[in-house]
Amino acid sequence: MKPQVKKIILAPMEGVADELMRHLLTSLNNYDFCVTEFVRVVDSLLPKHVFRKICPELDYGCMTQSGTPLRMQLLGQEPDWMAENAVRALAMGSHGIDVNFGCPAKAVNKSKGGAVLLNEPEKIHQIMAKMRSAIGVDATLSAKIRLGFTDASKLDEIVSAVQSAHVNQLTIHARTKQDGYRPPAYWHFIAEVRKKYDIEIFANGEIWNKNDAENCISQSQTPNLMLGRGALALPNLANVIKFDETPMPWSELIGILKRYSELELQGDKSFYFSSRLKQWLRYLRLQYPQAESLFNAIKLLKNKDEILHQIDIVAST
Numbered sequence: 001m002k003p004q005v006k007k008i009i010l011a012p013m014e015g016v017a018d019e020l021m022r023h024l025l026t027s028l029n030n031y032d033f034c035v036t037e038f039v040r041v042v043d044s045l046l047p048k049h050v051f052r053k054i055c056p057e058l059d060y061g062c063m064t065q066s067g068t069p070l071r072m073q074l075l076g077q078e079p080d081w082m083a084e085n086a087v088r089a090l091a092m093g094s095h096g097i098d099v100n101f102g103c104p105a106k107a108v109n110k111s112k113g114g115a116v117l118l119n120e121p122e123k124i125h126q127i128m129a130k131m132r133s134a135i136g137v138d139a140t141l142s143a144k145i146r147l148g149f150t151d152a153s154k155l156d157e158i159v160s161a162v163q164s165a166h167v168n169q170l171t172i173h174a175r176t177k178q179d180g181y182r183p184p185a186y187w188h189f190i191a192e193v194r195k196k197y198d199i200e201i202f203a204n205g206e207i208w209n210k211n212d213a214e215n216c217i218s219q220s221q222t223p224n225l226m227l228g229r230g231a232l233a234l235p236n237l238a239n240v241i242k243f244d245e246t247p248m249p250w251s252e253l254i255g256i257l258k259r260y261s262e263l264e265l266q267g268d269k270s271f272y273f274s275s276r277l278k279q280w281l282r283y284l285r286l287q288y289p290q291a292e293s294l295f296n297a298i299k300l301l302k303n304k305d306e307i308l309h310q311i312d313i314v315a316s317t
Helices: 019-028 048-054 056-060 079-091 106-110 114-119 121-135 155-163 188-194 210-220 229-233 237-243 250-266 270-284 289-298 304-316
Strands: 007-010 033-040 070-075 097-101 141-146 169-173 200-204 224-227
Touching: 007 019, 007 237, 019 056, 019 250, 033 048, 048 056, 048 079, 070 079, 079 097, 079 121, 097 114, 097 121, 106 114, 114 121, 114 141, 121 141, 121 155, 141 155, 155 169, 155 188, 169 188, 188 200, 188 210, 200 210, 210 224, 210 237, 224 237, 229 237, 229 270, 250 270, 250 289, 250 304, 270 289, 270 304, 289 304
Parallel strands: 007 033, 007 224, 033 070, 070 097, 097 141, 141 169, 169 200, 200 224
Antiparallel strands: none
């Protein structure tokens, strides 16, 4: 019998999974919830407009237009300020709080945020325990980690630090910070801590198709998945995994690209249009050979009308 998925969530991909992308992907899939891009917390209680910039959906019940709940993600290293900002995010309507201990970006790690904290399990515990105390026992608190910074030698200690702070859910990206995004993902490490701890665990990393998902569930021994880049490469991936949907054909995807272009140009980030579309096509070409041709046709273009004309040409062929 093939492994069965229980829950699937959309990853908080910085600079990619913004409001528009969340809207499109949750309209195509039955995600259990989404995690936002991170809000950077340093040494202050952030004003509400900072949270709304990252999550405009806060003004609409903190749901995507298709009704998928959103959870705000915070990134920082000061327990007191992380706690205060968590209280504010919940008061604004966030469906729980997630904490980023997995970001591999050098700028973030240099300022003692993200994956660099994997070297300090006790610090992770302090942050999560302070947040739990501040938001109360009824609010959902989750965290996202990697296997470790340079290796997985502290993974058991990290998971223990998280669970002992009474965290509800933990996502493990099955690579170290040093691994970056290079394949493979080492899902078997998740199984080792899954057997030992009661916390609800989500596996993440290198899930590009249904077969990858089944292998991940089997090796990680958790039925819960977080999808990141694979969800961009195959826009209906969650439902392919969950409900055995047919992978979206290119003819349908062209319509989605046109819809994305129209929505992007209507929004307040329209000046990002050409770079955002090209960024998405870099992922799509991993699954669709036609996306490579479209990318090559528009890679030097910046004028929106010229880009839309190239999409129309592809759509008519």
